[in-house]
Amino acid sequence: MRRLALAVLTIWGVATAVFFMIKAIPGDEAQIAAGRTATPEQIAQARERLGLDHNVLVQYGDYLQRLLHGDLGTSVVTFQPIRVDLATVLPPTLELVALTMVFNIAIAVPLGVFSALRHGRSGDTASRLIMVLGGGVPVFWLALMLQYLIGSRLGWLPISGRNGFGLESPPVTGLATVDALLAGNIAGLWDAVQHLILPALALSAPFLAVVARSIRSSMVGALRADHVAFARAKGASNARIIWRHALPNALVPTLVLLGMQFGWMMGAALLVESVFSIPGVGTYLNTAVTSQDTYAVLGAVLVLGLVFVLANLFVDLIQLWLDPRTRQAVAA
Amino acid sequence: MTAVLRVENLTVDVGNLRIVDGLDLELRAGERVALVGESGSGKSMTARALLRLDPSVTVGGQVWLGDRDLVTLSEKQMQRVRGTELAMVFQDPSTALNPLRRVGDQVAEPLRIRGVSRRDARRRAAEMLDRLGVPRAAERLNAYPHEFSGGMRQRVMLAAALITGPRVLIADEPTTALDVRVQEKVLALIEQLAAEDGIAVLLITHDLGIVAGFADRVAVMYAGRKVEENSVETFFAGPSHPYGRGLLNSVPRVDRALTERLDTIPGTAVKPSARPPGCSFHPRCSAAVSRCSAEAPVLVTIGSGQVACHEV
Numbered sequence: 248m249r250r251l252a253l254a255v256l257t258i259w260g261v262a263t264a265v266f267f268m269i270k271a272i273p274g275d276e277a278q279i280a281a282g283r284t285a286t287p288e289q290i291a292q293a294r295e296r297l298g299l300d301h302n303v304l305v306q307y308g309d310y311l312q313r314l315l316h317g318d319l320g321t322s323v324v325t326f327q328p329i330r331v332d333l334a335t336v337l338p339p340t341l342e343l344v345a346l347t348m349v350f351n352i353a354i355a356v357p358l359g360v361f362s363a364l365r366h367g368r369s370g371d372t373a374s375r376l377i378m379v380l381g382g383g384v385p386v387f388w389l390a391l392m393l394q395y396l397i398g399s400r401l402g403w404l405p406i407s408g409r410n411g412f413g414l415e416s417p418p419v420t421g422l423a424t425v426d427a428l429l430a431g432n433i434a435g436l437w438d439a440v441q442h443l444i445l446p447a448l449a450l451s452a453p454f455l456a457v458v459a460r461s462i463r464s465s466m467v468g469a470l471r472a473d474h475v476a477f478a479r480a481k482g483a484s485n486a487r488i489i490w491r492h493a494l495p496n497a498l499v500p501t502l503v504l505l506g507m508q509f510g511w512m513m514g515a516a517l518l519v520e521s522v523f524s525i526p527g528v529g530t531y532l533n534t535a536v537t538s539q540d541t542y543a544v545l546g547a548v549l550v551l552g553l554v555f556v557l558a559n560l561f562v563d564l565i566q567l568w569l570d571p572r573t574r575q576a577v578a579a
Numbered sequence: 580m581t582a583v584l585r586v587e588n589l590t591v592d593v594g595n596l597r598i599v600d601g602l603d604l605e606l607r608a609g610e611r612v613a614l615v616g617e618s619g620s621g622k623s624m625t626a627r628a629l630l631r632l633d634p635s636v637t638v639g640g641q642v643w644l645g646d647r648d649l650v651t652l653s654e655k656q657m658q659r660v661r662g663t664e665l666a667m668v669f670q671d672p673s674t675a676l677n678p679l680r681r682v683g684d685q686v687a688e689p690l691r692i693r694g695v696s697r698r699d700a701r702r703r704a705a706e707m708l709d710r711l712g713v714p715r716a717a718e719r720l721n722a723y724p725h726e727f728s729g730g731m732r733q734r735v736m737l738a739a740a741l742i743t744g745p746r747v748l749i750a751d752e753p754t755t756a757l758d759v760r761v762q763e764k765v766l767a768l769i770e771q772l773a774a775e776d777g778i779a780v781l782l783i784t785h786d787l788g789i790v791a792g793f794a795d796r797v798a799v800m801y802a803g804r805k806v807e808e809n810s811v812e813t814f815f816a817g818p819s820h821p822y823g824r825g826l827l828n829s830v831p832r833v834d835r836a837l838t839e840r841l842d843t844i845p846g847t848a849v850k851p852s853a854r855p856p857g858c859s860f861h862p863r864c865s866a867a868v869s870r871c872s873a874e875a876p877v878l879v880t881i882g883s884g885q886v887a888c889h890e891v
Contacts, residue, residue: 480666484653
């Protein structure tokens with residue numbers, strides 16, 4: 248319950264901060280909304296329509312009030328309700344981030360465990376080198392390289408968009424993979440996944456570098472723990488020690504990190520969305536910022552904040568399930 | 580009496596450092612032996628080396644369990660020995676139990692590893708906890724370690740160690756983390772179960788206070804070597820080695836006046852990296868003669884015991 252209140256507070260804080268930051272950007276919103284060739288009358292009209300003739304605090308109050316009713320406002324660029332805009336740009340990003348998370352975990356956990364088991368030896372050094380490279384390489388550069396090498400030179404995977412021509416499925420959820428599945432379009436599903444692999448791989452690099460390091464260090468600690476020595480004294484095999492006694496304990500601290508990363512990935516998705524021409528939140532937000540589309544920016548940021556908060560709530564739940572000590576602390 | 584565990588010329592090396600240097604020790608069936616010494620004397624490393632717990636540590640010499648030399652076994656063979664024939668409990672029950680796993684699973688684990696069914700293993704875990712005086716044992720199988728007190732956790736650890744009916748139990752400072760009254764109970768339990776099941780116990784401790792009431796025999800380690808071994812009676816009547824005497828004199832006693840200052844051994848325990856030539860103890864020894872700094876004394880048999888000192 249306290250977490251939930253905290254979540255609402257976080258969202259409100261994000262909304263407020265973003266609102267005032269946008270208002271602080273120089274430039275006349277009414278001018279932009281009315282268009283480059285607008286007459287002074289048209290600009291005045293736009294100003295009135297958008298409520299820009301009121302003072303900033305009144306605008307802020309109005310905005311919060313509308314927000315409570317679920318009204319995010321109308322975009323001055325697309326002339327659509329922002330809720331509708333977001334409903335079309337959010338699914339591609341969610342899909343991308345979900346697969347990125349899968350790659351993140353699937354690569355980082357084995358890498359971190361391997362590194363910890365080879366602690367101080369050459370295998371460890373090699374894995375740590377991979378981690379540093381993953382963390383240091385700019386995502387957009389890696390995206391371009393993957394696109395060039397695997398997509399263009401080798402031709403293994405498609406390099407842009409979400410679906411091949413003629414393989415689209417009727418949109419239900421907006422998630423290309425889920426829609427294909429719903430439509431029973433297996434070729435379309437495979438095609439949609441193929442389109443996601445390269446961007447997700449590129450996006451996962453900096454995140455998996457951090458996760459692998461976290462896993463490595465907590466795993467090194469866990470392997471030295473007394474309870475691991477005791478498990479060994481009970482006759483447990485090395486595999487049993489790793490999977491049952493060390494890894495679950497090492498995962499607990501990393502879990503929190505994964506929760507936050509989900510939110511960061513939503514924001515960082517822009518870097519690969521633009522390279523791979525995916526019409527996602529990142530691209531939308533980018534356009535909105537450059538055209539000073541206040542409410543579109545606010546809406547997109549709020550959604551990102553919401554995803555961030557939800558991901559963390561979800562992680563808290565997993566942690567409760569995993570760690571009996573926190574479970575008891577919450578019950579008490 | 581035949582020895583169940585016979586340690587011959589045990590050496591333990593960590594990197595280039597010799598932590599334990601040529602230790603001989605024998606444990607007969609049902610016997611309780613205390614291995615005492617200061618921190619850093621190598622007593623805990625000895626305990627861990629017998630089970631070959633640390634892969635990064637080099638163990639030399641011979642450790643005979645029956646007719647097998649544990650030092651020569653493969654890791655796989657060693658896994659079959661650990662927890663079935665040779666069991667071990669650790670010092671701190673709050674860190675030696677996995678906080679994320681249920682108590683029942685942790686007690687039953689040695690059986691589960693050997694393919695006992697989940698139901699049978701749980702039943703026997705409950706029985707074992709019950710024997711160790713854990714109240715409502717069957718209900719508490721699903722509890723987690725943090726829901727237990729320190730003394731109860733140590734019982735849980737003992738239950739996990741003893742559930743397979745091992746021949747030898749190595750107890751590494753099993754009561755150090757517990758308060759004094761709980762210490763007594765836990766030691767009494769170890770004594771009782773060891774007697775009932777005919778288990779030989781090697782008690783590693785720095786606390787001479789608990790040795791007198793528990794052990795049959797005492798071996799004293801200093802700087803990685805055994806300097807004295809005697810029956811408990813002989814040892815407490817008057818140890819032969821100056822270090823043993825020093826240890827015993829530094830134990831508070833009720834039959835001495837409170838105004839008397841407690842004796843201490845001058846100096847600090849020598850590190851294995853800076854072992855002096857000759858007898859390792861000579862810089863701190865009040866009875867040292869010139870020979871002590873030149874020549875390391877060998878263990879000689881005196882009466883029923885052994886001592887390594889030039890002056891006896």
